[in-house]
Amino acid sequence: MKKRSLTRLIAVVSVFATLLLVLAGCGNSKKSSSQSNNPSSVQQIKKNGTIRIAVFGDLPPYGWVNKDGKRVGYDVTLAHRVAKDLGVKVKFVQVNANNRVDALNSNKVDLVLANFTVTPERKQVIDFAKPYMKVSVGVVSPKSKPITSASQLKGKNVIVTKGTTAENYFTSKQQNVKLLKFDSKTQQFNALKNGRGVALADDNSYLYAWSKNNPKYTVGIKSIGPKSYISPAVKKGNKSLLNWTNKEINKLTKESFFVKDYNSQLKPYFGKEVKPSDIVLPVK
Amino acid sequence: MDHSGISVLFEGTNFQRLLGGLWVTVRIAAVALIIGLILGIMLGVLRTFKNRPLRVILRLYLEFFRIVPTVVLLFLFYYILPRQMNFNLPGDQLATLVFALWVAAEMSDIVRGALISVPQHQKESGKAIGLNRYQLYRYVLIPQAISLEIPATINLATRVIKTTSLLMLISVMDVINIGQQIIEANNHSHPTGVFWVYGLIFLFYFLIDYPLSWWAKRLEKKRLERANG
Structure with missing residues (x-):
């Protein structure tokens, strides 16, 4: 009898240890998701005090890391501005070209500013805001x-x-x-x-x-x-952040933020054959 | 030397950043190994028991983690599980979890192999002097199994450390990821930087992995010397 109960004890302990490892993660996420159905709404972002933005880390001059270890580039400048206008801090998540959609859909980021081209296929799985580049x-x-x-x-x-x-x-x-x-x-x-x-x-x-x-x-x-066209992207159905981003893009286009961004970030990298109007969209 | 790629390594904070990335790599591997080894030893002991359903479940667990490539596991846990089950962890914690589960699976097989290769007469002698199952494992089987399993365990550790290079796929800022940032940032001014950055990363991995495999070899040699007198 003694042997048996010992076997059972060890079995139960290890099964629990395995479960704990898995559940530890589940527990955390449930807590955060129960606060709101949309963890990336403008309200929730403001409440958290941080916006998580997906950017490239190896794509100069759009999103890259300079020798001082700072993230810089055309998209990164926009990201900082977006965070400033929302009144929150920005947390960058570095992505590759083929995990931008997944990062949004699995709630790893709130917004993607990673040179993201609008395509019909992508529109089916995520929502694009107004374009800021062509x-x-x-x-x-x-x-x-x-x-x-x-x-x-x-x-x-x-x-x-x-x-x-x-x-x-x-x-x-x-x-x-x-x-x-x-x-x-x-x-x-x-x-x-x-x-x-x-x-x-x-x-x-x-x-x-x-x-x-x-x-x-x-x-x-x-x-x-x-x-x-290149647009900011949000998770499918995230109307709150989508509407806010659209207004933001309109506002920034009017104050020619993107031309300035072009001149400071992109111009030094492009040859003379490229002009701001080749990249930046005109004011409508 | 003005345009030599090696200067890329020492420009600004590049070198510190690479070391920081290495630390992330080592930390994830180390924590995963510690958790995985403990869990793996327990599972390995359980796999030598005669309880059939238990053995089937543990066997399935082992085969799942052994057959599914680590890249797929990382993607599954990082991108697909959060969507299906609301299971959300930051990249580095998640990587630690996936690697720990993988190490536990591999380790359970190493431990099981070592336990059943302890000579049968040892087990029978233990039983003959009236040891119960716990005492048998504690005083007879496990001490003899440890020397058999250590080399394989260290090899597993070196494999885990090497495999951390996949972490860039799930947005973990490991040494490879930071290396790529530095390469891309300097690609135009120092086209040969690629060679130096990857060379340094090679050296980092070598410095961590080589002592481990040397140690494994030495332990194995010692064990053979002891066993054969």
Whole structure:
């Protein structure tokens, strides 16, 4: 009898230990979610005193980290302004291109300001506010073997980052192109430099900046596919923050905040061929 | 040396940031290992019992964590569970939890293997002198199993430390993630910075992992010497 009860005791203890580990997490989240149905509403953000904003950490000049360890860039400047106008502190969560949607939907962040291009597919799963930038897909290739038209890409390897507009466009509209997909911007440019593909497709404004610093490469195709817009994104159905963000974008556009942001953050990175009006949206 | 990539490492606070990232990496691995090892030893002992349903459940647990790749586990716990079950933890705590559960699973198999490879006559002698089950494990099986399981455990530890490089996928600011930030921030001014940053990260991982595997080898050698006289 003694043996048995001991066995049972050990069994019960370990099962409980396992459960505790799992439940410890559950308990925490239940507490926070019971406060409100929408943990990312404007009211809740103000109550918390912090807004959690998803930004890139490896995408100069939009969202990156300078040598002093500070987050800077076009999106980051906007993020600081948004937090200031809400009267709260900002907490940055670094994301990759392909986990921006998941970060919103699993309540890891309140707002995404990570060079997020509006697409119909994304609109089904998250809500976009008014755009603050416009771009289209460009294709960069070595100057020695430039790619200047889409027909040159047939059957060749083209490098893209997973979850970007460029990947989307080539997957749906240019199916005769072979895609090499990578997880981060760092990886995709290394792949191009190592000659793993004939060209690399990404948002054109970003490629202008990159090719300025890598003079051996040129943006052979400046614009392919439809023009698209970059917007802040919130979780699907988060009307409260969506409406507030729309008003904020209107207000900032009127006071030409974005032109100033362009001049301070983007201009030093882009070549002379790019003007603020190529990137920033006009006042309507 | 003006444009040599190595200067990237020492510009501004870059080096401190990399060390900070390394600390995050080490902390997550260490906490996960401590929790995982304790839990794993308990589960391992339970797996040597003859209770069938218990063994089936623990076997399923082991196979789940062993078969599902760690990347998938991290994604599952970080992005999918919160949506389904309202289970929300910051990235680094969640990473610790996932790694602890993974270590516990692997460890339970190591412990079980070590326990059943203690010679049968030891167990029988223990029973013959009237030890009960607890005493048998406490004084006969576990002390002999420990020397058998230590090398495998240390190997598991080195694997856990290496696998923390996946943490950048769930927004944890580990050493790899910070390395990528530094590479991207300096890509245009120091194109060779990639080499130096990854080189330093390699060195960091090597400095942590190599002593561990050296230690494992030494313990194994000692054990063999003892066993074979």
